[in-house]
Amino acid sequence: xxxxxxxxxxxxxxxxxxxxxxxxxxxxxxxxxxxxxxxxxxxxxxxxxxxxxxxxxxxxxxxxxxxxxxxxxxxxxxxxxxxxxxxxxxxxxxxxxxxxxxxxxxxxxxxxxxxxxxxxxxxxxxxxxxxxxxxxxxxxxxxxxxxxxxxxxxxxxxxxxxxxxxxxxxxxxxxxxxxxxxxxxxxxxxxxxxxxxxxxxxxxxxxxxxxxxxxxxxxxxxxxxxxxxxxxxxxxxxxxxxxxxxxxxxxxxxxxxxxxxxxxxxxxxxxxxxxxxxxxxxxxxxxxxxxxxxxxxxxxxxxxxxxxxxxxxxxxxxxxxxx
Amino acid sequence: xxxxxxxxxxxxxxxxxxxxxxxxxxxxxxxxxxxxxxxxxxxxxxxxxxxxxxxxxxxxxxxxxxxxxxxxxxxxxxxxxxxxxxxxxxxxxxxxxxxxxxx
Numbered sequence: 009x010x011x012x013x014x015x016x017x018x019x020x021x022x023x024x025x026x027x028x029x030x031x032x033x034x035x036x037x038x039x040x041x042x043x044x045x046x047x048x049x050x051x052x053x054x055x056x057x058x059x060x061x062x063x064x065x066x067x068x069x070x071x072x073x074x075x076x077x078x079x080x081x082x083x084x085x086x087x088x089x090x091x092x093x094x095x096x097x098x099x100x101x102x103x104x105x106x107x108x109x110x111x112x113x114x115x116x117x118x119x120x121x122x123x124x125x126x127x128x129x130x131x132x133x134x135x136x137x138x139x140x141x142x143x144x145x146x147x148x149x150x151x152x153x154x155x156x157x158x159x160x161x162x163x164x165x166x167x168x169x170x171x172x173x174x175x176x177x178x179x180x181x182x183x184x185x186x187x188x189x190x191x192x193x194x195x196x197x198x199x200x201x202x203x204x205x206x207x208x209x210x211x212x213x214x215x216x217x218x219x220x221x222x223x224x225x226x227x228x229x230x231x232x233x234x235x236x237x238x239x240x241x242x243x244x245x246x247x248x249x250x251x252x253x254x255x256x257x258x259x260x261x262x263x264x265x266x267x268x269x270x271x272x273x274x275x276x277x278x279x280x281x282x283x284x285x286x287x288x289x290x291x292x293x294x295x296x297x298x299x300x301x302x303x304x305x306x307x308x309x310x311x312x313x314x315x316x317x318x319x320x321x322x323x324x325x326x327x328x329x330x331x
Numbered sequence: 332x333x334x335x336x337x338x339x340x341x342x343x344x345x346x347x348x349x350x351x352x353x354x355x356x357x358x359x360x361x362x363x364x365x366x367x368x369x370x371x372x373x374x375x376x377x378x379x380x381x382x383x384x385x386x387x388x389x390x391x392x393x394x395x396x397x398x399x400x401x402x403x404x405x406x407x408x409x410x411x412x413x414x415x416x417x418x419x420x421x422x423x424x425x426x427x428x429x430x431x432x433x434x
Contacts, residue, residue: 224337242367250340296376299348303340306374 023151024142025182026173028158028166035061035155039119040068041180042153046117047074052108056082056101056120080108082118085126089272090328091203092126093315094133098140099291099308102148109149118152127162128201135168136200139191142172144291153177168198195287200317203326206275209266216263217256223265224249230267231274235331244329247310248276250303251325254289255280259323273312273330284318333363333388343368343375350383360384 029035039057043065046053053074055062066073073079082104085097101118109116126133138154145152156169174188211230215223227248231241248265255263259280268275290304308314313328350359364372364387377383 221337239366239370243370246339246371249337253339253341296379297348299344300341302344302375306340 022142022145022148023175023182024138024145024173025151025153025175025177026138026169026185027153027155027177028169029155030158032061032064035121036064036068038155038177038180039065042117042119043069043073047078049114050078051114052078052080052112052116054080054082054105054108054116054118056084056118058121058123061121078112080104082120088313088328089206089268089275090313090315090326092128092133093203093313093326094137095140095200095288095291096308096313096315098137098144099314101141102144102291103309105145105148105150115149115151118150120152120154122154122156122160122165124161127160127165130201131160131162131164131168132198132201134165135172135194135198138168138172139194140288140291142174142191143288146292164198168194192287199287200315202317202319202324203315206268206277209277210269211265211267213265214262215252215256215265216261217253220249220252220256223252226265227267227274227276230269234269234274237331240331243310244274247307247314247327247329248278250307251278251327254303255282255323255325258282258285273328276327276329278325278327279322281322284316284323287316287318289316290314332361332368333365335368336365338368338371340371340375343371343377346372347376347380347383350380353382355382358382358384360386362386363388 027038029038039061043053055073057065062073083097083100085092085094105116105118122134134156141152154169154173156165158166160166170185170187171189171194172191173185175182176185177183211226213222213226224245227245228241231244236244252263252265255278259282263278263280266277266279290301290306290308293305294301304314304316307327311327311329313326315326317324346359346361353359359382361372361384364385366387369377369385369387372383372385377385
């Protein structure tokens with residue numbers, strides 16, 4: 009399992025822009041110059057475009073979007089048994105883009121396109137994704153432009169895009185967005201959605217700060233004999249231990265651990281009755297001098313999915329970890 | 332550290348920061364560290380802390396056997412012999428106790 013280094017000093021910081029289009033042709037008209045400028049600068053290009061858009065873009069650019077050695081297709085979200093998690097997707101992209109910028113030694117241009125299939129019930133996925141990208145990519149040399157239709161199905165998508173992006177692409181130029189808000193303020197007004205219900209858990213345990221060893225033992229027992237290597241099992245136990253520690257340290261003196269096991273891998277939820285102070289914990293590597301705040305960040309990188317949300321009953325974390 | 336089977340992130344960060352507080356010429360040396368504990372230390376910045384030395388159980392220097400000379404029964408009990416015979420400038424060798432040995 010790869011872990012990001014926490015020590016970096018980049019001259020170029022995140023440039024996060026939104027572009028709006030009224031048709032597929034309009035989208036291509038905006039994408040083509042961005043790709044051409046990136047290729048001219050000799051910088052790597054990462055894309056999260058719909059297949060039809062990528063194909064049409066390649067047609068416009070004489071068969072290839074960019075040289076293969078400088079083109080990366082970012083991992084697309086897959087809901088899996090844990091459900092879609094925009095914050096998990098942002099954390100994965102941060103890992104990929106950090107590796108790409110280090111490998112190439114250049115800033116990375118990212119082109120991201122709205123996909124209606126990920127809208128969910130109300131389009132909140134995109135608000136969460138853009139807010140999470142603002143946090144997760146904050147110290148990376150990345151220029152990311154997110155393209156949205158001018159008339160999406162959910163108004164929330166447009167509202168979220170206007171609040172989350174510090175820059176707007178209009179007429180081929182980036183302009184300051186006066187409607188931009190801090191990502192945590194955006195999510196305070198529109199919190200991350202709760203993932204789908206999972207049904208009764210296979211194991212449930214209430215624990216306090218003095219029973220964290222029971223949490224670790226319970227998780228280890230649930231993983232035993234299910235195809236997890238020893239090292240992988242220890243990493244997952246570490247991740248759950250960090251989340252459980254946070255629940256009883258920052259939430260309520262007693263919290264609940266729920267486990268679902270089966271062919272889908274381990275699904276784990278930790279619920280406490282406390283208030284979620286930071287709606288996007290663990291998305292940004294803490295400064296090395298910071299004594300706290302590293303546990304969730306490490307847990308995010310050890311698990312296949314980690315989704316944090318809050319509701320009237322408290323704070324909840326769902327983790328998915330496959331062998 | 333060989334009896335430590337689990338270390339959480341806060342504990343690992345505490346050790347790394349403690350070592351970084353040391354003067355440059357000083358070292359905090361952790362010996363007999365289990366791989367599971369070492370991975371947590373690595374993820375918490377241990378490789379970047381020059382004042383912190385992490386020695387895994389495999390890195391242990393070879394255990395030096397005491398000379399096969401039976402001390403006079405009247406002079407010293409057998410249990411004290413190795414420490415008493417070690418030169419003053421040689422670091423003591425850690426020996427895992429039977430309950431700390433890997434299964």
